[in-house]
Amino acid sequence: MYELRHLATLIAVADHGTFGRAATALGYAQSSVSQQIAALERTAGGPLFDRPGGPRPVQLTPLGVVVLDHGRELLGRARAMTDAVERFRAGDGRIDIGTFQTATNLLLPPLIRELRDAHPGCDIRLLEEETDVPDLSELDLMFFDGPGDDDVERLKLAEDPHVLVARPGDFEAGTVRLRQLDGLPLVAHPAICDQARVEAALDAEGIRPRFVFRTVGNEALLAMVRAGLGAAVMPRLAVTDDQDLSIHPLEPGLPAREIYLLWQAGRTHSPLAAHAIAIARRGALTAAPRQATSTASS
Known part of the structure; x- marks a missing residue:
């Protein structure tokens, strides 16, 4: 030797x-x-x-x-x-992060900025996927709209209330009663994850909207609302403020979407992944839901 x-x-x-x-x-x-x-x-x-x-x-x-x-x-x-x-x-290694639209747009930017400032040579890779069951087998971290299974550790980042998104004038300004959704044409996400919980909550109240179009894209849903295809029940963080849209709180409210950061329980983290978790624990990624107001008011 x-x-x-x-x-x-x-x-x-x-x-x-x-x-x-x-x-x-x-x-x-x-x-x-x-x-x-x-x-x-x-x-x-x-x-x-x-x-x-x-x-x-x-x-x-x-x-x-x-x-x-x-x-x-x-x-x-x-x-x-x-x-x-x-x-x-x-910390100048590689980190693989699972994400979804709201996390990519609102939660990831401050995380990536801080990691890149501290570790300019790091390699950050994102996998954006809409899935009903979080799979962390090839990921260091995952943003998910639920707490995950028993084999993961989790950090709750935000509670995101649901609102009704419609064209201005379709509803009176302000709060919309939940029963007004019964029979209403709606555009929606696929019936998995948070959307499945929303539909189960509506069904439990005996409220059955007519789902006329589904897509995973937030912007596509909002475009369909603008086009008059139907209204949408969406988490507030998924909705951009837009003069062509009217945003209404719901009464009674639906269960809020909960956003978590997940990682495998018992796993030894790379310094880069450990730093990302530390950033999240500091509250640097918390996205407070936007104030739900109607653009049709005033």
Whole structure:
């Protein structure tokens, strides 16, 4: 087995020409250099230097050339690994984050900004997916509109109330009674995650809207509302303030959407993932729901 310190000594002797100058460069006694080269020659199975004696420089043997070439490569890889480990410990690694539209637009920007400020060399990768069951098997962290399963740790970031989004004039300004949704044409997200909970809550109240269009895109839903296809019941954070839309609180209110940051329980985090969790724990990612008002008022 070749030891890296022996290879470093071989390189020093080859570069400086004599055992004495190599010892000075390395801060060793010359006898220590001789011992290390002798140990390396035993491992290689033959002499690595021709030693002419006197002040004349040593010369690499053919075997020495082979060992030197590979020794430089091995030491280069070892230094690269050391640098990579040091960068990893400093936070300049890779982090994979699962997300969804609201988290991407409102919660992620301050997180990414702080991580990039602290770790300019970090690699942040996002996976945006609408899913009913959070899968963290290949993710460090995941933003999710629910607490997840028992095998995850979680941090609650926000409670996001639901509002009715309609065209101005379709409803009187202010609060809309929940029973007014019965039979109402609605555009909506697919019936998974938060949307499934909304529809179950409406059904429990005996309220059955007519769902005329579904899509995962928040902006697409709002465009359908503007076009007059129907109203929409959406989490407030998913709705952009827009003069072409009227936003109404619901009475009684539906259960708020809960937004969590999830990670695998019992997992050893990279410094970058640990820093991201620390940022979230400080409350830096909390997005307070917008004030639900009707643009049709006044």
